[in-house]
Amino acid sequence: MIDALKTYLTNRAPLPDEAVQRIYSLALERRLTRNEALFNVGDVCRYKVFVVKGLLHTFNNTEDGHEHILQLSPENTWTLDVESYELQTPSRFSIAAVEHSEVLLWQKDDFDMLLREIPEFKLFAEGLIAEYVHSSRRRIFEMLSNSPEEQYDAFIQANPELAARLPLRMIAAYLGMSLKTLTRIRHAQLQR
Structure with a gap:
Protein backbone atom coordinates (compact mmCIF):
# COMPACT_ATOMS: atom_id res chain seq x y z
CA MET A 1 0.00 0.00 0.00
CA SER A 135 -16.89 20.91 -3.30
CA SER A 136 -19.34 20.50 -0.39
CA ARG A 137 -20.67 24.02 -0.83
CA ARG A 138 -20.99 23.48 -4.59
CA ARG A 139 -22.87 20.21 -3.99
CA ILE A 140 -25.24 21.82 -1.47
CA PHE A 141 -25.96 24.69 -3.86
CA GLU A 142 -26.63 22.29 -6.73
CA MET A 143 -29.00 20.22 -4.57
CA LEU A 144 -30.88 23.37 -3.56
CA SER A 145 -31.05 24.97 -6.99
CA ASN A 146 -31.01 22.21 -9.63
CA SER A 147 -33.82 19.93 -10.71
CA PRO A 148 -33.41 16.19 -10.07
CA GLU A 149 -32.60 15.74 -13.77
CA GLU A 150 -29.87 18.40 -13.59
CA GLN A 151 -28.46 16.84 -10.41
CA TYR A 152 -28.26 13.42 -12.04
CA ASP A 153 -26.69 14.81 -15.22
CA ALA A 154 -24.09 16.71 -13.16
CA PHE A 155 -23.30 13.56 -11.17
CA ILE A 156 -22.81 11.49 -14.34
CA GLN A 157 -20.65 14.21 -15.94
CA ALA A 158 -18.44 14.55 -12.86
CA ASN A 159 -18.31 10.86 -11.87
CA PRO A 160 -18.78 8.55 -14.88
CA GLU A 161 -16.63 5.84 -13.29
CA LEU A 162 -18.60 5.94 -10.02
CA ALA A 163 -21.92 5.68 -11.84
CA ALA A 164 -20.80 2.32 -13.21
CA ARG A 165 -19.72 1.07 -9.77
CA LEU A 166 -22.74 2.12 -7.72
CA PRO A 167 -26.19 0.58 -7.58
CA LEU A 168 -28.97 3.01 -8.55
CA ARG A 169 -30.31 3.12 -4.98
CA MET A 170 -26.96 4.51 -3.77
CA ILE A 171 -26.81 7.14 -6.52
CA ALA A 172 -30.34 8.19 -5.54
CA ALA A 173 -29.34 8.31 -1.84
CA TYR A 174 -26.31 10.46 -2.71
CA LEU A 175 -28.40 12.83 -4.82
CA GLY A 176 -31.13 13.11 -2.18
CA MET A 177 -33.91 11.68 -4.32
CA SER A 178 -36.02 8.55 -4.29
CA LEU A 179 -35.09 5.52 -6.35
CA LYS A 180 -38.43 5.96 -8.14
CA THR A 181 -37.47 9.49 -9.21
CA LEU A 182 -34.04 8.40 -10.42
CA THR A 183 -35.52 5.48 -12.34
CA ARG A 184 -38.02 7.85 -14.03
CA ILE A 185 -35.17 10.24 -14.98
CA ARG A 186 -33.06 7.45 -16.46
CA HIS A 187 -36.03 6.02 -18.35
CA ALA A 188 -36.85 9.44 -19.81
CA GLN A 189 -33.21 9.87 -20.90
CA LEU A 190 -33.21 6.48 -22.63
CA GLN A 191 -36.36 7.43 -24.52
CA ARG A 192 -34.66 10.51 -26.05
Whole structure:
Protein backbone atom coordinates (compact mmCIF):
# COMPACT_ATOMS: atom_id res chain seq x y z
CA MET A 1 0.00 0.00 0.00
CA ILE A 2 2.96 2.29 0.44
CA ASP A 3 3.46 2.47 -3.33
CA ALA A 4 -0.09 3.81 -3.84
CA LEU A 5 0.39 6.39 -1.08
CA LYS A 6 3.80 7.40 -2.41
CA THR A 7 2.45 7.84 -5.96
CA TYR A 8 -0.49 9.86 -4.67
CA LEU A 9 1.66 12.15 -2.49
CA THR A 10 4.29 12.57 -5.21
CA ASN A 11 1.63 13.70 -7.67
CA ARG A 12 -0.27 15.92 -5.24
CA ALA A 13 2.26 17.15 -2.69
CA PRO A 14 5.89 16.61 -3.57
CA LEU A 15 7.40 15.40 -0.33
CA PRO A 16 10.86 13.99 0.32
CA ASP A 17 11.02 10.18 0.50
CA GLU A 18 11.82 10.39 4.22
CA ALA A 19 8.57 12.30 4.83
CA VAL A 20 6.53 9.74 2.88
CA GLN A 21 8.18 6.93 4.84
CA ARG A 22 7.41 8.71 8.11
CA ILE A 23 3.76 9.26 7.13
CA TYR A 24 3.41 5.63 6.11
CA SER A 25 5.16 4.35 9.24
CA LEU A 26 2.28 5.60 11.39
CA ALA A 27 -0.47 4.20 9.15
CA LEU A 28 -2.48 1.10 9.87
CA GLU A 29 -3.43 -1.04 6.88
CA ARG A 30 -6.93 -2.42 6.71
CA ARG A 31 -8.86 -4.42 4.16
CA LEU A 32 -12.64 -4.20 4.09
CA THR A 33 -15.03 -6.61 2.47
CA ARG A 34 -18.08 -5.38 0.55
CA ASN A 35 -20.56 -3.71 2.96
CA GLU A 36 -18.15 -3.97 5.91
CA ALA A 37 -18.30 -0.94 8.19
CA LEU A 38 -15.19 1.00 9.12
CA PHE A 39 -17.28 2.46 11.94
CA ASN A 40 -20.96 2.88 12.72
CA VAL A 41 -23.32 5.56 14.00
CA GLY A 42 -22.54 6.06 17.69
CA ASP A 43 -18.87 5.10 17.38
CA VAL A 44 -16.16 7.74 17.67
CA CYS A 45 -14.28 8.38 14.41
CA ARG A 46 -10.70 7.81 15.55
CA TYR A 47 -8.93 7.78 12.17
CA LYS A 48 -8.17 9.81 9.09
CA VAL A 49 -8.68 7.41 6.21
CA PHE A 50 -6.95 7.25 2.84
CA VAL A 51 -8.62 4.95 0.30
CA VAL A 52 -5.95 2.99 -1.55
CA LYS A 53 -8.35 0.72 -3.43
CA GLY A 54 -12.11 0.38 -3.57
CA LEU A 55 -14.94 2.69 -2.64
CA LEU A 56 -16.35 3.84 0.70
CA HIS A 57 -19.47 5.81 1.53
CA THR A 58 -20.38 7.98 4.49
CA PHE A 59 -24.07 7.65 5.29
CA ASN A 60 -26.91 7.56 7.77
CA ASN A 61 -30.26 5.81 7.73
CA THR A 62 -33.39 7.60 8.89
CA GLU A 63 -35.88 5.94 11.21
CA ASP A 64 -38.08 5.09 8.23
CA GLY A 65 -35.18 3.20 6.62
CA HIS A 66 -34.10 5.73 3.98
CA GLU A 67 -30.36 5.91 3.41
CA HIS A 68 -28.74 9.33 2.93
CA ILE A 69 -25.20 9.33 1.56
CA LEU A 70 -23.10 12.30 2.55
CA GLN A 71 -19.88 11.37 0.77
CA LEU A 72 -18.48 8.87 -1.72
CA SER A 73 -14.77 8.09 -1.37
CA PRO A 74 -13.10 6.20 -4.22
CA GLU A 75 -9.40 5.45 -4.64
CA ASN A 76 -6.96 8.26 -3.84
CA THR A 77 -9.36 10.19 -1.63
CA TRP A 78 -9.54 10.85 2.09
CA THR A 79 -12.52 10.39 4.35
CA LEU A 80 -13.62 10.67 7.96
CA ASP A 81 -16.46 12.10 10.02
CA VAL A 82 -14.91 15.50 10.70
CA GLU A 83 -17.10 16.43 13.65
CA SER A 84 -16.66 13.12 15.46
CA TYR A 85 -12.92 13.05 14.71
CA GLU A 86 -12.19 16.59 15.84
CA LEU A 87 -14.39 16.54 18.94
CA GLN A 88 -13.93 12.82 19.68
CA THR A 89 -17.69 12.46 20.10
CA PRO A 90 -20.06 9.74 18.86
CA SER A 91 -20.63 9.93 15.13
CA ARG A 92 -23.99 10.58 13.50
CA PHE A 93 -22.74 8.70 10.43
CA SER A 94 -21.35 5.34 9.41
CA ILE A 95 -18.55 4.74 6.92
CA ALA A 96 -18.60 1.42 5.07
CA ALA A 97 -17.15 -0.22 1.98
CA VAL A 98 -19.31 -0.29 -1.14
CA GLU A 99 -16.91 -2.85 -2.63
CA HIS A 100 -13.78 -4.66 -1.48
CA SER A 101 -11.48 -1.88 -0.30
CA GLU A 102 -8.01 -1.29 1.08
CA VAL A 103 -7.42 1.71 3.31
CA LEU A 104 -4.71 3.34 5.35
CA LEU A 105 -5.70 4.72 8.76
CA TRP A 106 -3.98 7.27 10.99
CA GLN A 107 -5.00 7.77 14.61
CA LYS A 108 -5.72 11.39 15.50
CA ASP A 109 -2.68 11.85 17.76
CA ASP A 110 -0.36 10.35 15.13
CA PHE A 111 -1.81 12.45 12.30
CA ASP A 112 -1.59 15.62 14.40
CA MET A 113 2.05 14.79 15.13
CA LEU A 114 2.76 14.34 11.40
CA LEU A 115 1.24 17.75 10.71
CA ARG A 116 3.56 19.30 13.30
CA GLU A 117 6.64 17.41 12.09
CA ILE A 118 6.20 17.88 8.33
CA PRO A 119 5.22 21.46 7.38
CA GLU A 120 4.74 20.51 3.69
CA PHE A 121 2.28 17.82 4.73
CA LYS A 122 0.39 20.32 6.87
CA LEU A 123 0.07 22.68 3.89
CA PHE A 124 -1.13 19.78 1.77
CA ALA A 125 -3.73 18.80 4.39
CA GLU A 126 -4.97 22.39 4.60
CA GLY A 127 -5.36 22.43 0.82
CA LEU A 128 -7.41 19.20 0.96
CA ILE A 129 -9.69 20.74 3.58
CA ALA A 130 -10.22 23.81 1.38
CA GLU A 131 -11.02 21.58 -1.63
CA TYR A 132 -13.51 19.60 0.45
CA VAL A 133 -15.24 22.76 1.70
CA HIS A 134 -15.50 24.13 -1.84
CA SER A 135 -16.89 20.91 -3.30
CA SER A 136 -19.34 20.50 -0.39
CA ARG A 137 -20.67 24.02 -0.83
CA ARG A 138 -20.99 23.48 -4.59
CA ARG A 139 -22.87 20.21 -3.99
CA ILE A 140 -25.24 21.82 -1.47
CA PHE A 141 -25.96 24.69 -3.86
CA GLU A 142 -26.63 22.29 -6.73
CA MET A 143 -29.00 20.22 -4.57
CA LEU A 144 -30.88 23.37 -3.56
CA SER A 145 -31.05 24.97 -6.99
CA ASN A 146 -31.01 22.21 -9.63
CA SER A 147 -33.82 19.93 -10.71
CA PRO A 148 -33.41 16.19 -10.07
CA GLU A 149 -32.60 15.74 -13.77
CA GLU A 150 -29.87 18.40 -13.59
CA GLN A 151 -28.46 16.84 -10.41
CA TYR A 152 -28.26 13.42 -12.04
CA ASP A 153 -26.69 14.81 -15.22
CA ALA A 154 -24.09 16.71 -13.16
CA PHE A 155 -23.30 13.56 -11.17
CA ILE A 156 -22.81 11.49 -14.34
CA GLN A 157 -20.65 14.21 -15.94
CA ALA A 158 -18.44 14.55 -12.86
CA ASN A 159 -18.31 10.86 -11.87
CA PRO A 160 -18.78 8.55 -14.88
CA GLU A 161 -16.63 5.84 -13.29
CA LEU A 162 -18.60 5.94 -10.02
CA ALA A 163 -21.92 5.68 -11.84
CA ALA A 164 -20.80 2.32 -13.21
CA ARG A 165 -19.72 1.07 -9.77
CA LEU A 166 -22.74 2.12 -7.72
CA PRO A 167 -26.19 0.58 -7.58
CA LEU A 168 -28.97 3.01 -8.55
CA ARG A 169 -30.31 3.12 -4.98
CA MET A 170 -26.96 4.51 -3.77
CA ILE A 171 -26.81 7.14 -6.52
CA ALA A 172 -30.34 8.19 -5.54
CA ALA A 173 -29.34 8.31 -1.84
CA TYR A 174 -26.31 10.46 -2.71
CA LEU A 175 -28.40 12.83 -4.82
CA GLY A 176 -31.13 13.11 -2.18
CA MET A 177 -33.91 11.68 -4.32
CA SER A 178 -36.02 8.55 -4.29
CA LEU A 179 -35.09 5.52 -6.35
CA LYS A 180 -38.43 5.96 -8.14
CA THR A 181 -37.47 9.49 -9.21
CA LEU A 182 -34.04 8.40 -10.42
CA THR A 183 -35.52 5.48 -12.34
CA ARG A 184 -38.02 7.85 -14.03
CA ILE A 185 -35.17 10.24 -14.98
CA ARG A 186 -33.06 7.45 -16.46
CA HIS A 187 -36.03 6.02 -18.35
CA ALA A 188 -36.85 9.44 -19.81
CA GLN A 189 -33.21 9.87 -20.90
CA LEU A 190 -33.21 6.48 -22.63
CA GLN A 191 -36.36 7.43 -24.52
CA ARG A 192 -34.66 10.51 -26.05
